[in-house]
Amino acid sequence: MSLLEIRNLSVTFDTASGPFRAVDGVDVSVDAREILSIVGESGSGKSVSMLALMGLLPDTATVTADMMRFDGRDLLTMTKRQKRSVIGRDIAMIFQEPMSSLNPCFTVEFQISEMLRRHTDLDRSARRKRAIELMEAVGIPSPEKRLGTFPHQLSGGMSQRVMIAMATSCRPKLLIADEPTTALDVTIQAQILDLLKDLCADNDMALVLITHDMGVVAQMADRVQVQYAGQKVEEQQVRPLFADPHHPYTAALLSALPERATARGHLPSIRGVVPGQFDRPPGCLFEPRCSFAVESCRRGAERQGPDLGYALCNRPLINGVPADERVADAQVKA
Amino acid sequence: MIRFLLRKFGLLIPTFIGVSIIAFAFIRLLPGDPITLLAGERGVSAERYEALQAAYGFDKPIIVQYVNYLGDILQGDFGTSIVTKRPVLEEFMQLFPATLELSICAIILATAIGIPAGILAAVRRGSFTDQSIMGVALVGYSMPIFWWGLLLIILFSGVLQWTPVSGRISLLYYFPQVTGFMLIDSLLSGQAGAFKSAVSHLILPTIVLATIPLAVIARQTRSAMLEVLSEDYVRTARSKGLGPFRVIGLHALRNALIPVVTTIGLQVGVLLAGAILTESIFSWPGIGKWMVDSVFKRDYSVVQGGLLLIAGMIMLVNLLVDLVYGLINPRIRR
Numbered sequence: 037m038s039l040l041e042i043r044n045l046s047v048t049f050d051t052a053s054g055p056f057r058a059v060d061g062v063d064v065s066v067d068a069r070e071i072l073s074i075v076g077e078s079g080s081g082k083s084v085s086m087l088a089l090m091g092l093l094p095d096t097a098t099v100t101a102d103m104m105r106f107d108g109r110d111l112l113t114m115t116k117r118q119k120r121s122v123i124g125r126d127i128a129m130i131f132q133e134p135m136s137s138l139n140p141c142f143t144v145e146f147q148i149s150e151m152l153r154r155h156t157d158l159d160r161s162a163r164r165k166r167a168i169e170l171m172e173a174v175g176i177p178s179p180e181k182r183l184g185t186f187p188h189q190l191s192g193g194m195s196q197r198v199m200i201a202m203a204t205s206c207r208p209k210l211l212i213a214d215e216p217t218t219a220l221d222v223t224i225q226a227q228i229l230d231l232l233k234d235l236c237a238d239n240d241m242a243l244v245l246i247t248h249d250m251g252v253v254a255q256m257a258d259r260v261q262v263q264y265a266g267q268k269v270e271e272q273q274v275r276p277l278f279a280d281p282h283h284p285y286t287a288a289l290l291s292a293l294p295e296r297a298t299a300r301g302h303l304p305s306i307r308g309v310v311p312g313q314f315d316r317p318p319g320c321l322f323e324p325r326c327s328f329a330v331e332s333c334r335r336g337a338e339r340q341g342p343d344l345g346y347a348l349c350n351r352p353l354i355n356g357v358p359a360d361e362r363v364a365d366a367q368v369k370a
Numbered sequence: 371m372i373r374f375l376l377r378k379f380g381l382l383i384p385t386f387i388g389v390s391i392i393a394f395a396f397i398r399l400l401p402g403d404p405i406t407l408l409a410g411e412r413g414v415s416a417e418r419y420e421a422l423q424a425a426y427g428f429d430k431p432i433i434v435q436y437v438n439y440l441g442d443i444l445q446g447d448f449g450t451s452i453v454t455k456r457p458v459l460e461e462f463m464q465l466f467p468a469t470l471e472l473s474i475c476a477i478i479l480a481t482a483i484g485i486p487a488g489i490l491a492a493v494r495r496g497s498f499t500d501q502s503i504m505g506v507a508l509v510g511y512s513m514p515i516f517w518w519g520l521l522l523i524i525l526f527s528g529v530l531q532w533t534p535v536s537g538r539i540s541l542l543y544y545f546p547q548v549t550g551f552m553l554i555d556s557l558l559s560g561q562a563g564a565f566k567s568a569v570s571h572l573i574l575p576t577i578v579l580a581t582i583p584l585a586v587i588a589r590q591t592r593s594a595m596l597e598v599l600s601e602d603y604v605r606t607a608r609s610k611g612l613g614p615f616r617v618i619g620l621h622a623l624r625n626a627l628i629p630v631v632t633t634i635g636l637q638v639g640v641l642l643a644g645a646i647l648t649e650s651i652f653s654w655p656g657i658g659k660w661m662v663d664s665v666f667k668r669d670y671s672v673v674q675g676g677l678l679l680i681a682g683m684i685m686l687v688n689l690l691v692d693l694v695y696g697l698i699n700p701r702i703r704r
């Protein structure tokens with residue numbers, strides 16, 4: 037049984053210009069000790085779906101789901117109070133901007149041990165000891181001296197380490213990392229990713245890594261879920277995904293990687309942008325940007341089975357060629 | 371810290387000189403002089419007038435008068451009242467506790483109601499609660515103080531007969547001034563009912579004096595809170611599983627207080643000097659009333675000395691605010 041199981045999650049924001057569906061019927065499942073990466077462009081609803089799980093969305097958001105289970109407990113029927121005792125302790129989260137995610141008015145020690153105070157019975161000195169341990173574990177040099185520092189005295193990388201120490205302080209079963217390295221230097225990025233991977237292995241922790249960087253995905257993930265405009269368009273284990281993407285969007289994302297670019301000089305890009313609130317296509321949401329789109333795509337997209345990566349596509353690709361063309365070719369040859 | 375204090379003190383010197391020039395020039399710009407006013411309707415002979423002018427030193431050039439005055443101030447001599455013949459400093463010290471007591475009560479009332487009201491309005495942004503709080507604040511802010519005071523007197527002292535109209539304590543009670551604060555002195559005196567009488571005399575002036583600061587503080591708290599509530603660190607606090615009271619009352623408020631403390635400090639300054647109307651309405655024997663009376667009597671030394679002392683008090687409050695500011699905002703410490 038999966039550690040986290042979300043079915044048909046939708047999030048709608050009430051905006052001044054009408055409702056906007058940021059997440060549209062997404063399923064997410066994470067096994068214990070697994071690293072799941074959620075990939076997509078900005079606006080694909082990857083952060084919003086995880087914020088919805090954490091209950092961190094503003095009041096203007098309406099969250100609906102058929103199922104939201106974590107570790108055998110139903111998050112949908114829990115009271116707010118019950119949910120707050122799970123959030124932070126069993127599911128913790130780190131964010132994109134470590135510098136602004138720490139409260140500028142409180143010391144590092146206060147912010148780490150506040151989590152322990154909330155979720156454990158440790159006394160003051162035990163909390164301090166644990167805070168030092170945690171800071172050591174995330175690679176902060178001379179942690180005793182850093183206890184009294186304020187966030188503005190830390191670099192971005194150090195702030196993210198403090199955030200990680202805080203998030204892992206109660207040994208959560210699941211950590212959600214929302215673009216944890218986007219705001220950091222490239223050298224620091226690699227260190228933070230290594231740290232996250234080590235912490236998962238050492239603490240039997242599962243990780244949901246939200247990113248738009250396919251390089252990070254390749255380095256970190258066990259399984260990948262690709263989202264586009266609020267929908268899940270494909271889900272595969274990491275190796276087969278990179279070897280044979282089934283959804284044209286995934287294929288286009290991968291071919292836009294500089295390492296994979298075949299033609300010299302030009303980097304392939306996906307023309308157009310993610311549809312917004314007012315220009316959502318009636319059928320498949322990727323149809324206007326898709327180079328394989330046919331007439332039927334304007335009416336809707338069909339969900340494929342597990343052997344085709346659950347691709348939300350009428351013409352899923354197999355080795356870069358749409359499946360139906362492949363069938364047609366085979367018939368011609370026959 | 372000591373350097374910080376020294377720098378602040380250094381900045382006070384030019385301010386102090388500026389205030390002394392303005393105070394000195396201002397009263398002399400008004401038509402009329404103290405000698406004519408003292409003489410009353412019968413007037414004085416020209417020779418006697420000349421002699422008195424010389425006795426007070428008013429015959430010398432104004433620059434010389436100012437330099438002499440400044441010299442006296444530096445030796446701690448604020449001059450002697452022309453009307454009462456008592457030292458200005460002594461009169462000030464006798465009356466200042468009354469003003470201070472009233473101001474402290476008013477600022478406590480304004481803060482105790484203003485901050486929670488501002489928080490509530492910010493948390494319930496756009497709701498009926500928010501709009502009513504901000505509506506009342508706007509009315510309070512725009513209320514002409516003398517009219518508001520009279521309304522309250524008519525209702526509570528006139529119609530309902532709940533509170534006395536004027537003064538600091540009922541004439542039934544007499545006891546020596548120990549601290550100058552009526553609330554404390556009445557308790558020390560041990561006379562039955564004295565404290566109650568002092569409180570009932572304080573209620574209306576406190577409400578009237580607190581009205582404008584209350585509105586200002588509520589509005590400032592609301593806007594500071596609104597800004598802070600959308601910060602990343604508030605989301606982090608919620609992701610720790612903390613309850614709304616801790617998230618809003620500690621993580622958000624602590625940051626929102628930084629601009630609010632500045633506002634409160636400025637308001638204290640305004641109160642110390644600006645209790646003039648309130649003190650006049652309620653015949654409150656404080657420095658505001660003292661200054662007004664002295665201006666009417668052209669009591670040069672009281673007006674210039676009093677203004678200087680008030681300015682000194684305001685500067686002291688501002689210095690205190692700077693210190694508190696350093697305490698609650700770690701970014702400007704050291």
